[in-house]
Amino acid sequence: MIAVSQGGISFRVLNEVSMQRRNGSALLEIIDFEAIRNILYGADNELLCLNLFTLIGKSFIVDLCESNDKGEIILTATKGLEGIVATTSSISSIIDGVLTYRGINIDDLAENATFEEVVYLLWYGKLPNRSELSGLIQELNSNAAVPAEVLNQIKLYPKDVNTMAALRTAVSSLALYDPEAGDMTPESNLRKAIKLQAQLPTIVAAFDRIRKGLEPIAPKADAGSISENFLYMLTGKNPEKIAIEALDKALVLHADHELNASTFAARVTVATLSDIYSGVTSAIGALKGPLHGGANEAVMAMLEEIGTAANVKSYITEKLENKQKIMGFGHRVYKNGDPRAKHLQKMSQELGKLTGNMNWYDMSIQIEELVTGQKGLKPNVDFYSASVYTSLEIPRDLFTPIFAISRTSGWTAHILEQYENNRLIRPRAEYTGPSHQAYVPIEKR
Numbered sequence: 001m002i003a004v005s006q007g008g009i010s011f012r013v014l015n016e017v018s019m020q021r022r023n024g025s026a027l028l029e030i031i032d033f034e035a036i037r038n039i040l041y042g043a044d045n046e047l048l049c050l051n052l053f054t055l056i057g058k059s060f061i062v063d064l065c066e067s068n069d070k071g072e073i074i075l076t077a078t079k080g081l082e083g084i085v086a087t088t089s090s091i092s093s094i095i096d097g098v099l100t101y102r103g104i105n106i107d108d109l110a111e112n113a114t115f116e117e118v119v120y121l122l123w124y125g126k127l128p129n130r131s132e133l134s135g136l137i138q139e140l141n142s143n144a145a146v147p148a149e150v151l152n153q154i155k156l157y158p159k160d161v162n163t164m165a166a167l168r169t170a171v172s173s174l175a176l177y178d179p180e181a182g183d184m185t186p187e188s189n190l191r192k193a194i195k196l197q198a199q200l201p202t203i204v205a206a207f208d209r210i211r212k213g214l215e216p217i218a219p220k221a222d223a224g225s226i227s228e229n230f231l232y233m234l235t236g237k238n239p240e241k242i243a244i245e246a247l248d249k250a251l252v253l254h255a256d257h258e259l260n261a262s263t264f265a266a267r268v269t270v271a272t273l274s275d276i277y278s279g280v281t282s283a284i285g286a287l288k289g290p291l292h293g294g295a296n297e298a299v300m301a302m303l304e305e306i307g308t309a310a311n312v313k314s315y316i317t318e319k320l321e322n323k324q325k326i327m328g329f330g331h332r333v334y335k336n337g338d339p340r341a342k343h344l345q346k347m348s349q350e351l352g353k354l355t356g357n358m359n360w361y362d363m364s365i366q367i368e369e370l371v372t373g374q375k376g377l378k379p380n381v382d383f384y385s386a387s388v389y390t391s392l393e394i395p396r397d398l399f400t401p402i403f404a405i406s407r408t409s410g411w412t413a414h415i416l417e418q419y420e421n422n423r424l425i426r427p428r429a430e431y432t433g434p435s436h437q438a439y440v441p442i443e444k445r
């Protein structure tokens with residue numbers, strides 16, 4: 001612990017990580033809140049000294065004020081907000097590399113829970129009993145149909161459009177046909193969370209069929225799970241039990257993940273008191289990128305490009321030598337491995353044996369050995385999910401939409417939590433542009 005003082009006020013530094021990364025940035029316990037306000041705010045109550053995020057008990061994230069020789073406060077930024085604690089949340093945690101949903105270890109959930117149990121857990125804060133679970137499954141089934149107007153719009157989308165762009169647009173348009181879209185009562189927001197969770201799988205399956213020139217298939221009214229209904233709507237056939245179980249486990253593993261980029265985007269959006277559809281639309285936009293959810297598709301593209309296990313070594317070595325990223329490796333928070341990856345690895349192996357095609361799994365194992373051996377980077381949730389979905393015969397560009405189907409549970413849980421205890425999320429920026437510039441009339445430029 002480091003003790004620092006400024007203006008006669010003492011601060012106790014609780015976390016030295018960001019301090020080491022950049023001088024002047026630290027997690028501080030504010031000993032005297034009123035006194036710190038005088039430092040952080042100027043006479044006109046303008047926030048001077050950043051970063052002041054959410055109050056966490058008595059602790060703030062604060063960048064210590066630096067001032068220039070004129071005594072002006074200099075704002076400093078932490079790139080990518082690394083190490084910044086931006087909100088409180090009781091939904092999921094990553095502590096010492098262990099992921100929990102509502103305090104339950106992801107390993108226990110992956111081995112024992114169904115996705116619907118997890119959805120209930122994330123929304124209501126406890127595991128459901130039998131009647132609560134069947135009640136939720138019934139509600140999801142009865143809300144799974146998508147308005148005809150939205151399906152008709154999907155039919156007008158270009159057939160070769162990016163699947164996440166299609167999903168983002170369709171989810172945004174759901175709001176136009178929901179009479180209670182603007183109702184901000186907690187009961188209405190929960191109803192909309194159920195609708196979103198129920199309708200996303202229908203949209204993804206419908207888009208896939210429409211782009212192939214097929215009619216969308218209406219959701220089953222009596223499906224046992226989202227996984228079953230989704231696979232049924234994709235193919236029109238009753239899926240095998242093993243496929244339902246594998247997809248269900250993948251959905252459990254992707255459901256929530258603390259303040260990941262898309263969840264943060266959702267929370268920022270709804271913290272303006274915008275509606276839940278806007279929040280989920282923002283989240284889908286953030287998930288789409290290859291540094292986040294889009295990585296699972298990129299992994300499969302890489303596996304396909306490599307082709308066979310014999311090509312792995314030269315391909316990976318060349319990429320690493322050229323300082324290129326290997327998709328599906330590394331993580332902002334986990335430095336000793338993503339706890340979800342081992343479950344997906346096991347599934348990938350089992351499904352490979354079952355389908356009689358071990359090629360993707362064998363290649364993946366070799367890639368892991370090389371990347372971990374040469375760079376010390378471990379696989380994240382996206383790495384083995386690529387071969388799992390491929391074994392389930394799911395098209396590559398539906399991998400990220402499936403991630404979105406699962407993460408809708410986490411996004412909506414976080415949105416509901418944000419509404420419960422809201423404050424606008426509005427950080428500051430460190431200005432790096434020129435100063436004291438004169439306005440030059442257009443004829444003189």
Ligand code: ACO
Binds near residue numbers: 331
């Ligand atoms: N392959 C090769 N090198 C890597 C990789 C990778 N996958 N990931 C990080 N590195 C290297 C970087 O090149 C960098 O090296 P340098 O310091 O020599 O420049 C160093 O490790 C730090 O990398 P950053 O990108 O700064 O780490 P950050 O914490 O910002 O990023 C991220 C984390 C985005 C996940 C990164 O590891 C990455 O791009 N991985 C590949 C994409 C991916 O798999 N994303 C999915 C993440 S999980 C999820 O969102 C569901």
